[in-house]
Amino acid sequence: MEQKDRVEEISVRHGRPPVMAPGYTFATITDKISSIVLTRPVSLGWLMGVGFASLWAFILLFAVSYLFYQGVGIWGVNIPIGWGFAIVSFVWWVGIGHAGTLISAILLLLRQSWRNSINRFAEAMTLFAVACAGMFPILHLGRPWLAYWLFPYPNTMNVWPQFRSPLVWDVFAVSTYFTVSALFWYQGLIPDLATLRDRAVNRYARTIYGFLAMGWRGSARHWKRYHTAYLLLAGLATPLVLSVHTVVSFDFTIAVVPGWHSTIFPPFFVAGAIYSGFAMVLILAIPIRHFYGLEDFVTIRHLENSGMIMLATGLIVAYGYIMEPFMAWLGGNKYDLYQFWDRAHGPYWWVFLSLITMNVVIPQLLWIPKMRRKPGWLFLISLDVLIGMWIERFVIVVISLHRDFLTSSWGMYYPTRWDWFTLLGTVGFFFMCMLLFLRVLPMISIFELRELLPEAEVKVES
Amino acid sequence: MSRVPVYGLLAEFDNPTDLLLAARRAHEEGYRKMDGYSPFPVEGLAEAIGFERDRMPLVVLVGGLLGCAGGYLMQWWMSAVSYPINSGGKPYNSWPAFLVVTFEVTILCAALSALFGMLGLNGLPMPYHPLFHCPRFEFATRDRFFLCIEASDPRFDLAGTRRFLEGLSGGHGISEVPY
Numbered sequence: 001m002e003q004k005d006r007v008e009e010i011s012v013r014h015g016r017p018p019v020m021a022p023g024y025t026f027a028t029i030t031d032k033i034s035s036i037v038l039t040r041p042v043s044l045g046w047l048m049g050v051g052f053a054s055l056w057a058f059i060l061l062f063a064v065s066y067l068f069y070q071g072v073g074i075w076g077v078n079i080p081i082g083w084g085f086a087i088v089s090f091v092w093w094v095g096i097g098h099a100g101t102l103i104s105a106i107l108l109l110l111r112q113s114w115r116n117s118i119n120r121f122a123e124a125m126t127l128f129a130v131a132c133a134g135m136f137p138i139l140h141l142g143r144p145w146l147a148y149w150l151f152p153y154p155n156t157m158n159v160w161p162q163f164r165s166p167l168v169w170d171v172f173a174v175s176t177y178f179t180v181s182a183l184f185w186y187q188g189l190i191p192d193l194a195t196l197r198d199r200a201v202n203r204y205a206r207t208i209y210g211f212l213a214m215g216w217r218g219s220a221r222h223w224k225r226y227h228t229a230y231l232l233l234a235g236l237a238t239p240l241v242l243s244v245h246t247v248v249s250f251d252f253t254i255a256v257v258p259g260w261h262s263t264i265f266p267p268f269f270v271a272g273a274i275y276s277g278f279a280m281v282l283i284l285a286i287p288i289r290h291f292y293g294l295e296d297f298v299t300i301r302h303l304e305n306s307g308m309i310m311l312a313t314g315l316i317v318a319y320g321y322i323m324e325p326f327m328a329w330l331g332g333n334k335y336d337l338y339q340f341w342d343r344a345h346g347p348y349w350w351v352f353l354s355l356i357t358m359n360v361v362i363p364q365l366l367w368i369p370k371m372r373r374k375p376g377w378l379f380l381i382s383l384d385v386l387i388g389m390w391i392e393r394f395v396i397v398v399i400s401l402h403r404d405f406l407t408s409s410w411g412m413y414y415p416t417r418w419d420w421f422t423l424l425g426t427v428g429f430f431f432m433c434m435l436l437f438l439r440v441l442p443m444i445s446i447f448e449l450r451e452l453l454p455e456a457e458v459k460v461e462s
Numbered sequence: 463m464s465r466v467p468v469y470g471l472l473a474e475f476d477n478p479t480d481l482l483l484a485a486r487r488a489h490e491e492g493y494r495k496m497d498g499y500s501p502f503p504v505e506g507l508a509e510a511i512g513f514e515r516d517r518m519p520l521v522v523l524v525g526g527l528l529g530c531a532g533g534y535l536m537q538w539w540m541s542a543v544s545y546p547i548n549s550g551g552k553p554y555n556s557w558p559a560f561l562v563v564t565f566e567v568t569i570l571c572a573a574l575s576a577l578f579g580m581l582g583l584n585g586l587p588m589p590y591h592p593l594f595h596c597p598r599f600e601f602a603t604r605d606r607f608f609l610c611i612e613a614s615d616p617r618f619d620l621a622g623t624r625r626f627l628e629g630l631s632g633g634h635g636i637s638e639v640p641y
Contacts, residue, residue, distance in 0.1 A: 236569050
């Protein structure tokens with residue numbers, strides 16, 4: 001009986017598409033996913049993709065080298081807008097990372113079994129996105145070679161970081177987030193690395209995977225501790241992921257700038273982060289499942305669920321857009337009121353208009369179930385949300401700064417080509433890392449997919 | 463004639479239920495030095511082979527508490543003892559402002575102790591293990607389930623244990639694991 005229920009659960013529930021196509025066994029799941037890494041020949045499409053992404057990564061290297069040589073003057077930042085593309089893109093990339101941890105940790109604790117086939121590459125996405133994010137504040141420092149001053153280390157100057165500053169909190173939040181994500185990702189990989197070790201024919205591959213698997217042999221005692229550690233890590237990552245974007249929002253809210261100084265920012269930032277993160281998950285999942293023939297594991301159900309999460313978080317973000325001017329009106333502070341009037345009527349009105357269109361209006365298409373089940377449409381909507389969320393951070397950072405209390409300190413911000421090279425360069429770097437990851441590590445968690453099969457159910461009472 | 467010393471006897475199964483039942487039978491039979499091997503965690507298997515004390519939660523708790531105390535004390539010492547700076551009239555020990563970093567360091571230390579505690583308690587990394595000599599054992603990471611009764615068990619007897627394993631239902635062959 002139990003087995004039948006389980007089959008039904010993974011195949012059809014409430015008339016929705018299944019989490020995994022029927023007909024797989026432990027062996028076929030293992031072989032299908034590991035063969036992508038071990039035996040699949042390198043395709044021309046992959047090479048072209050990596051080539052193009054690496055080209056942009058080199059442009060990033062070029063832009064950064066010139067920045068180190070010349071200084072931040074090559075960017076469009078100046079007073080009053082001292083936080084330009086660097087901070088906009090930093091917040092954007094950190095936000096994208098959030099979906100990976102949400103999928104791997106929060107959905108694990110909520111027993112959402114559909115997460116099992118997308119958590120691995122979503123976690124990889126988190127790592128690479130946070131790596132891109134981490135570059136920006138350092139490049140932005142002015143003297144990037146002194147970035148290590150941010151950490152509390154004993155030094156000859158005998159000074160310590162200012163722990164009352166949100167900028168120092170940010171250093172701890174983002175570096176902890178990166179470390180914990182990497183630990184979680186690696187722990188999930190250990191049993192799969194052992195699978196690759198045992199499946200590999202090539203001696204070098206066998207040695208490398210064997211080294212990384214650390215001698216994992218699937219012992220019951222090991223699995224027990226593994227499982228406990230995995231759940232505990234998920235429990236630790238859950239408050240962590242919510243705290244990271246909260247701390248990022250403190251960078252703004254602790255300041256007195258109109259448009260920044262708001263208590264709505266922490267939840268509003270977290271929702272926006274998950275919104276853009278799921279958009280990136282879909283941008284990656286839709287082509288990956290198509291080109292690698294993984295439609296059986298990453299099904300329409302996954303796409304639909306991600307679409308629904310996007311819709312929900314998008315509505316929270318839209319609520320934030322409404323509450324910001326409402327609170328300004330309620331508070332009656334004329335500088336706050338002017339800030340929100342200026343967003344819609346000032347020189348950046350078209351940026352604000354595209355923000356509302358891209359982040360609030362277009363994603364409402366996701367209410368239509370048909371839209372959520374069409375990969376092509378989902379891909380376009382996700383692209384729209386990703387750009388929209390970047391624009392949101394532009395609105396928050398640049399528009400808030402460009403007109404504050406004194407008219408004498410009003411100004412405009414115009415990004416230079418170096419701003420664009422740096423931003424697009426990190427996008428190239430991100431996709432380069434993702435494409436390399438797809439070829440060397442199992443992009444879907446093999447052992448967690450085995451657990452989804454009806455055969456994995458133990459049919460004895462304890 | 464000296465025989466190759468034996469690490470244990472390895473019985474193979476093709477589903478987790480048979481493995482779990484076999485492990486229970488072996489435990490009833492009085493075997494204690496044994497282990498089950500599976501391509502994914504099988505619920506109840508660790509308990510069936512007599513593993514009860516999972517100390518992972520304690521390790522993570524201690525790691526988290528040390529991180530919490532260490533994170534706060536670091537900030538207090540740096541801001542109030544080593545180099546006190548009057549910043550906007552705030553007290554040297556501005557505890558509300560120190561909470562964020564304390565929280566982050568707590569999570570960091572707890573997470574590090576979760577992964578390294580798991581590896582340490584499991585005795586990993588362990589590049590060499592006698593089981594890897596068994597050609598069939600490579601399927602333990604694919605689709606097969608194994609029960610290994612180790613020679614160090616006082617009740618272990620090559621012929622008798624083999625007979626016992628052969629009598630289990632659902633078995634798919636038994637192999638000797640050499641050292």
